[in-house]
Amino acid sequence: MTRINTNVSSLVAQNRLQSSNKDLNSALTRLSTGLRINSGADDPAGLIASEALRSEITGLNKSITNTQRASQIISTADSALGQVSNLLNDVRGLVVEAANSGALSADEIEANQLQIDSSLEAINRIAQTTTFQGRKLLDGSLGFQTKAGTNFGNVKDLQVDQANLGSTDKVDVSVTISKAAEQASVSLANIPAGITAESATGDLTFTSQTAAAASTVDFTLGTESFTLTADADGVAGDDLSVVVANTGASGTSPVVSKTGDEYTITLASDSTATADDIALAFNTFVDANDDDVTLTTTGGTTDVGAATLASTSLAGGADIGAATTATINLTAKEGGTASNITSIAYAEVSGTTPPTAAFDSGTGVLTVTVDDASSVTLDSIVDAINAGDDFSAAVEAGGDFTSFDPTISAGAGSNFVDGIDAGGGLAEAAVFELQGASGSEVFNVSKGTTIDELVSQINLVSDATGVKAEADGTTLNLTSTAYGSAAIVDINVISEASTGTLTAAVGAGKRTTGSDIQAKVNGIDASGKGNSLKINTSTLDLSLTVNEGSNENITFTINGGGAKFQLGSDVVGNQQARIGINSVNTARLGGTAGKLFELGSGGSAALSKDPSKAAKIVTEAIGQVTGLRGRLGAFQATTLDSNLISLNETKANLQEAESSIRDADFAQESAKLTRAQILVQSGTNVLSLANQNPQNVLSLLR
Template sequence: MTRINTNVASLVGRTNLQRSNASLAQSLTRLSTGLRINTGKDDPAGLIASENLRSDITAIKKAISNTDRANQVIATADSALGQVSSLLNDIRGLVTESANAGALSEEQIAANQLQVDSSLEALNRIAQTTTFQGRRLLDGSLDFLTTQGANSSNINALQIDQANLGASGQVGVDVNVTAAATQATVEVNNLPDVTPPAQGTVTFSTETTAAQGSTGSVDFDIITADTVQATGGINLTTQAEGTVTLAGETLRVNVDSGFLAGTAGNGAITNIAVNVSETVAGGNSVGVDYNDTANTLTLNFAAASVTATDVVNALNGTLAGGVDYANSTDTIAADDLVATITGGSSVAISSDSPTNAITLSGGAAATDLITLTAVEDGALDGVAANGAYTDISVTYGNGSESVVDAGSGVLQVNLTQNEDVATVANIVSAIDNATAIGLDAATGSPGTLARQLDFTGAGEITLGSGGFTAGADAVTTTESIYITGTLAAGANGDIDISFAEAALGSGGASTNVIGNSSTGYTVQINTDIGVGVDIDDIRAAIESIDEVATASFDNPATTGTTETSSGSFYNSIQTNGTGANAPEAPPSQISLANGVDQVITAQDINITTAVGFLGNLSIGFAEANLSGTPTNVTGDATNGYTIQIDNTGTVTLEEIRSAIESLAEVGSATFENTGAGSQTYDATNDTPPTPPTLLTGAGNGNGVNGIDQDLVFQLSGATGSEVLTFEANTSLELLVNGINAVSDATGVTAEANGTSDGLILSSSAYGSNAFVDLQIIEEGSSGAFTTELGQGDRQVGTDIVASVNGITANGKGNDLSINTATLDLSATITAGFEGTASFEITGGGALFQLGPDVVSNQQARLGVNSVNTAALGGTSGLLYQLGSGGTADLSTDSTTAASIVEEAINQVTSLRGRLGAFQRTTLETNKNALNDTLSNLTEAESSIRDADFAAETANLTRSQILVQSGTRVLAIANQNPQNVLGLLG
């Protein structure tokens, strides 16, 4: 049918073309996205499945990431724990090395201790600084938190490795112990009675050599009569003098030695008259008349004025005896005048002047105004025979004063007559300064300085019989002081004593003692005592020394003679003569020697009670007058014996020993050393032993059990074995002590049974690994061990039987452990405890999300305990105790230190193993499983959602062809209606 209004072919072609275009578009979308499902309409069910799988894949990928992160945390902790293990191993080596105390010095051990201290500090530092993303891993902050429950004190060394706390965040733990672990035990009963005899020792000390004090002597040169100095004097005469007043002027006259010297009684002129006349003989102004019969002298003055010079010239030109001044010239100086006028230089004399007589007075006989004394210790000191000057010759003249050694023992003194006092003083000074001659001058009081002194001539020096008054030398003797050391000191009393001068003060003690027995004593002699120190003071000072018994002038060689001494020791500070009288020096150091210590010999007498004696035996000793009988026994066994020793003579030790052995309760009394019985006991020097010797036996009814035959056996335990040997009659106590002495090597301890007639051997450890194996090597067939055990016995302990939260726990000794999906823990139960103990885990631990779902069964909570020095250790102690000053430092207790380090090493090793197991069995397997799941889910999701390129490419090609053909067909269909035009034609 031919139509033009409806082109069905075109409609069909267009529809098919639309389908082909849609199919082409779909193929292009899938090929461009790679996904089969791009929208929900592509595959609604497939889309749902695909999205669910995508969610699972995302969660699994994060779980894999979490696992990797957990693995990194554990690896970080394990790395730090590796350093902890290395430090602990170093400490263990230092502990072992330091235990070798016999070969190491204290300094070496101290150096090891410094290393230990440094390692402990490093451990604490590692515990505090090991972190992962700011979280500390080894300081205990990742450990589980628990609260105590019923009987929880019986749970020790609790270690919670893993726990699932569920949604509540806590879980209760009940430990039910149905059977406690046991030790292995072997018993040996019915041991025989082997009560040993009581033994004791009494010691006698006898003197074999008497003490003898040390001796010595010292010699002192002492002065018993002092030196007498020679003396002499120079006699001086005081001249008479007088004055007359003329017309208000005073005329003073001194008379020379020739006429008016001395007293009136010597016939000298006593008065000078004054006459004023008109004329004077010779035309002079002044004249002089002398009447030697009346002993008068008259001055005649002319009426005219006269001068002082006139008067002086008249006097000096008239008087007999020469010129009365210090020199022979006619010039008279003011200080040389014999007659002087006080006032003016001239006087007007008239006939009206009154007449005044000059009365001469004040003259004196010759007196010793200059005394000469020999200088102490000088040339004239002592007797004349020592070569000193024996005479002094005085010469008068007008020459200068001098002192000359004239030789032949004569001292020549040259003086000038009519000298004033000042000049005489110069003479005295000259004599005093004649040090080569050795004189000492002392002036008297020569009167007023206005008087002139006249030396009256040679020979006026009175020297006794022609010289100095005879001196006397000091009398010096040598005095010995004999010294004896103390008797008790004996040879130890040998000491040194020296002597020295010391200024102790004029009012101080004459002597002083300084020093000690070790460095020696020094007797100081006071130099401030001018008369010297009495020799008896020095003797008393020596005797005051503790180690000196006596210091005496008595010579021990002259027995029975008593000697005394008096005199003074003049030391070198003082002066006392010359030559033989020189100052004395202290004697040199002396030593007390040859002392002998008392020799005491100690001799032991060993006493053993008789067989079968069970009580206690007391034996005392006392001295008594036994009239020659050596010994006597009093008392009894109940109240104690007393052995009396004769004090009237000597008793041999053998006699004393025999008296001891004579007691019924004594089995034997023997000397410790051979031949000791020859020694003698002397009550004068020896003292009996005190207090009484007590032999402690078992007591009546208190016998001692043990073995009655020699025994050799091998004892083995969990830590090793030892071969032990005991002699017959060894007591149960000694058996126990001997076995326990090696318990650290065997792991087996011993104790007596309840009736003390048997031995119980027990393993130190508990459980199936603990055992006691006793094998008898040698003993008589009737021996106690063989009778009880035959050839031996072996016993093993049992492990603990318990459950945790209803799950049977693994038991090993007193240790139990459980490892389930929800709880992994280990603990040590108190030995012997049976029953229920509980606690609750309230939090803590390191929580790791290991699965894709946030649920407890896809999580792991791991406990990591602290590794600082206060947490590492065990039953022996904690690691911090190894520090300096700790109870287990290297110098205090190396055994405990080694045990603590071993426990700490085990603790760290266990933690590392547990973390390693978690890494390997949990984390790595979890990651592998997740990776497998991820692969499968990814493949499943891909198969649902991803495009199949081969199919889509074929569809694309098909769709392209269909579109092209559809387009062509549609074009043809659209052209078909035009064919109708051919019909119209």
């Protein structure tokens, strides 16, 4: 049927031509952009997946850049640390050289000290000037910050290498110690203490008293002199008095009487009595009355006449004084029981000036002889004793007198006692080897060596063996200077008789080891070595050393610091890494032996003061720097480099995935383009034919 109002064929051709044009435009767009998805209409689901992958790829690109930059920072720090290591090695060489003081002059050692001072200055300069785009790397600003908690004073050294501080920017650390580190120890029982020979001692004691004095009075009658003397010495005679009166009967002899303590001699007014008559009459009276008083005269037959005398009293009497003592201490010049002699004898012999001292070895008597009349000083007796070969003497401090009169003093000697022979120590000579963590030493000791002498010999080389000794009564305790499983005490008896002391104590030998600390850090078992523990997890990497043998739990907080690197595409804690880089200046480098700055001129570890301490400090400093370099190198190699490889591989995979979704397949799109071009051309021709069909109606009308 032929119709002209509705050209169905033309409409069909138009629709097909429009569809072909759309396909042609789509192919041209994809081929010109290289993308299969140019708008959401092209593939809504594919667009969503593609954009998500693009976002991840963008983050990965920045992560790769971040990782590369972090690696550059680590490389910069490591390069500077390498120079610090070189300087420290030079310092160590100078210290070892300066320890050869027997071969080096003072000027050479001083020159070494100047080089050390320069090296220390260079290390400080490197610590302050090592930067990356203005960011200082080795001055301590990249080290972790900590806040002390419970028992933090027990921490001798703390090194936080890495820590993930999370969203709170801090992490609490709890160290629970279940067992403290222990030293290795071996005890040798029944080591006899040494008995030192002791010399016998004795005392020579002198007693001195003030002599009594008689009371006297002198008087004169006429031309004659008289002396009235109390026979008994002492002050009691001072109470006596005498008076002479001339009221007696004419021509009678002198009459003597006594009233109380007063004697009266009565003479006649015309008396012709002589001095002798008066003395005779007086002494006859006192004898009859048993009085202790005597009247003497220097006169004789001269007539005294009717002389008189006012009452006069006796005076000058003195009692015997209180006893005082002084002592000379004597000591035998040779020790042992042989110095316990029998006694000390004291003798007074006329003409013995100065005093003498003689020792009779046969009788064991030391005899001290002084003059029996001359005054003697204690110092002169001491000089006499010290002049001999057997004894020494000294005046005891606090003696009440220093010289005496032998006629009124007596010396008493005590026996020499307390002499002790030397003894004790090892029962037999022995050769033994002692080994510790630092090395071994062979000791050759003789019979009688005391426990104190063993302690002295062992401690003399404790720095070479790592074993120290201490005496506890008769027990010799050998203890390692170090703690942990690496600490050992090994004693091996090489040669000793079967009755020897060491063999009885440890047999052929004995060996023990110490034990390491056992602890948990935030509930995770830590690796222990001596008094140090270490933990390394994805969120925390630290090492900690506690006081020797400490078993107290410790808490602290890491509240900032560290160099934080964003290593993943998401800004979350598990895609970040923090590493601590502590200061390497001379005030920070070092350990338990001291800090590096102490090696400077005037410091406690300067070459002129303590090269041994200097060597220990430098060794610890080298270990710190080497450990830091190793830690940074491990972080760079294992964390950064591996992360970089992983990121690049992930990026490649994601780009491939995104390309497979979004990129155009040129072969497929080229085929579609050709098909679309052909369909458009064909559709155009068909539409032209379809539009010509209605014209066929005109032929019907003709």
